[in-house]
Amino acid sequence: MGNRELKARIGQLLRQDDFQNALETIRSIPGRQAVNPLFSLFYSGDEAIRWRAVTAMGAVVGHMADSAMESARVVMRRLMWNLNDESGGIGWGSPEAMGEITAVHAGLAGEFASILISYINPDGNFLEHELLQRGSLWGVGRLAHARPLLAKPATPFLTAFFDSPDPYLRGTAIWAAAPILNDTMRPLIRTRLSDTAPLRLYRQMQIMETTVGNLAKAALANNAL
Numbered sequence: 001m002g003n004r005e006l007k008a009r010i011g012q013l014l015r016q017d018d019f020q021n022a023l024e025t026i027r028s029i030p031g032r033q034a035v036n037p038l039f040s041l042f043y044s045g046d047e048a049i050r051w052r053a054v055t056a057m058g059a060v061v062g063h064m065a066d067s068a069m070e071s072a073r074v075v076m077r078r079l080m081w082n083l084n085d086e087s088g089g090i091g092w093g094s095p096e097a098m099g100e101i102t103a104v105h106a107g108l109a110g111e112f113a114s115i116l117i118s119y120i121n122p123d124g125n126f127l128e129h130e131l132l133q134r135g136s137l138w139g140v141g142r143l144a145h146a147r148p149l150l151a152k153p154a155t156p157f158l159t160a161f162f163d164s165p166d167p168y169l170r171g172t173a174i175w176a177a178a179p180i181l182n183d184t185m186r187p188l189i190r191t192r193l194s195d196t197a198p199l200r201l202y203r204q205m206q207i208m209e210t211t212v213g214n215l216a217k218a219a220l221a222n223n224a225l
Contacts, residue, residue, distance in 0.1 A: 007037035014041065014052040019205060026056045031064035035075055042093025051202045054093055058100030065105050076101065076112050083119065083127065091132060095119055099139025103146035113143055113150040120157040134168050137161060138202070141176030148179040155180055162188050167197030171212040175201060178219035192216040 006029070013022040026034060038060065041053035057075075065072035079098050082091035098116045102109035118124030119136040127136050140158070144151035154176070161173035162185075174192060177185055195212035202208070 003036060006033060007040055010034065010037045010056070011041060011044075011049065014049050014056065019052060019055075023056060023059050027059045027063050029060075031060050031068070032071065034060045039078075039093075042097070047200075048207060050093060051096075051207060052205070054096045054100050054202075055205055057093075057097045058104045061097075061101045061108070062105040065108055069107065072101075072105070072108060073111070076108060080115060083125070083132070090129065093135065095127070095132065095136040095139040096142070097139075099142035102139075102150075103142045106147075109143065109147050109150055113147070114153065116140060116143060117151070117154045117157070120154065120161075122157070122160075130166060130169070133161075134166075134172060137169060137172040137176050141172060144176050144179045151176075152180050155182055155185065159185055159188055162192065167195075167212050168199045170195065170197070171199045171210070171215045172201065174212065174215045174219050175203075178215075178222055181219065186220065189216045189219055193220075 010026060010029075013026055016022040035057070038053050038057045042050055044050050044053065061072050061075050064075070076098065079091075079094040082094040095116065098112060102113050102116060115125070116136070116139055119127050120133070120140055127133055137158075140151060140154050144154065158173045158177045161169045164170050164173070170192065174189055177189070181189070193213050193216050195216065197212045199210060199212065200207050201210055201215070
């Protein structure tokens, strides 16, 4: 099957109502064949397809790492290159995919979690583009909800987004912080309990409508002292 046909096939699978079953089918495709179509689907005009492609990339690369770790590392380096100014591209979906992959595979998380966190660190590889910042915060949040100990170094960088003019940055940062809250973050998040700004957040393989305030309430409830 050629790359174009495989992209169409994977695109069809990502549109299936039974996404869990579709993921199993995608995972059965040789990883090196599935990766390129998934990269291209990060640029889909359909928001749901973009997010499902991120989830599928995590499944494919995590499965690949179990038998061919170096091949999985090559994919991670490609995601990093996409976020490099020298790449000449924008890198849509790359920080999200890094977050998904590090959430599903412990070995890759151990190697690449610090690099993922560096994208929200002003003294690291900070991403200036606001839409990429949304993606990097989601990626850090995905890691934090799956592997909080590895995500703890992100805590000083997340707080800077709690007052962002962009509700997507505020809300996603608060969601990302929920599993790793500390005494500095809690009072800052309390100030957002009445923040009714809406946003859409991809969780549990679904796009959910919520508000910054609802995410603040959930974060504090899950970490109440």
